[in-house]
Amino acid sequence: MLKLTARQEQILNLIKEAIDNTGFPPTRAEIAQELGFRSANAAEEHLQALARKGAIEISPGTSRGIRLLGGTPPSAVPAVSAPIPLPAIPPALLMALPLVGRVAAGSPILAQEHVEATYSVDPAMFSAKPDFLLKVRGWSMRDAGICDGDFLAVKKVDSAKNGQIVVARIGEEVTVKRYRQNGPTIELLPENPEFPVITVDPNTDEFVLEGLAVGLLRSWH
Template identity: 50%
Template sequence: MNTRLTARQEAILEFIRDRIQQGLPPTRGDIAEAFGFASRSAAEQHLRALAEKGAISLNEGRARGIQLVDVRPSLRRPGPELPLVGKVAAGQPILAQEHIETHLAVDPDCFRPRADYLLRVQGDSMIDAGIFDGDCLAVHRQPEAALGSIVVARIDDEVTVKRLQQVQGQWVLRAENPRYQPIQLRDKAWHIEGLVVGVLRRLDKP
């Protein structure tokens, strides 16, 4: 940090840390209310001072655009993390940087086999397997899987999560929701991206 903080700045920084640990940075209004400021502009002035001293960075134009720069070791997330992947664009690698929403404090060795990343579920095609829209799947990267496994597969450049099966000698990806028809893989370009090894329910939600 470039310059020592005042007692009030230390208190505001601690407040910001606490709110981020709870899930979201505070707004200017939150800070003004917590410290009895007459207006949000007073909170903004303190935030500008903290940014100038290197304690935080500000994302202009966002109400909660506050990020910690000088995070105290005692408040850092302990242990390893896994990248959380959101919507994957067609034809692009799953772990492309633009697909990674954040990193979550999840130990990859909690899963067998070891997880390589978390994938956010979109849709209800696997609800009968206990996988719901918004869940995070722990995925182990591998190019093959046993029959009956739930896999992350790429079909014609689109990524999907389904159960791997064979019907009359033909590979099939089956949804766990009767509203969806099985995906017949004959004559399709497809491959397995990974094996689903765990489900985390909306882990990153406050």
């Protein structure tokens, strides 16, 4: 059993709650704000201590590059950086997920013409059982660790909580953004300051929630 300080336990629980609620770990700034630290550097020091004790793994270069270790169930670890196909697992334990590429306007996201390939993956890798993989295009979610060319694991849902990362269709466009609803207005927030917030009025805009991000596969390019 890991020997953690009270503050380290608090931060570890915060990471677990963020993954459970949004599908992704918090940023250093979010940890600092939640726990009242003066700067993100204080959060980074505690994260490094947790990494040294084997409770988490830190991926450099991404603001949400935190992976739970130390006996945490695999289902609580949403982000996986690994080649595809994944290492050998008994076939009976694998599930087949279609990979959706570009989506034509006006047709269902899982229409056969959108499916570029099918991958066999271990469902225990994700925070919830996904229904399909979506090929990410662009860098609007870069600071959430979601990069151009990644495969986002998506669970089909018809509602979302504020802060969750979703796949949404607005008119003819399919986008990956962080969800926030304020009254009747829906905002789709990028995780890259170079991209604008998308504001949706469900009463006038053609808006469909296609699914919730439950994990990430990073293919080797």
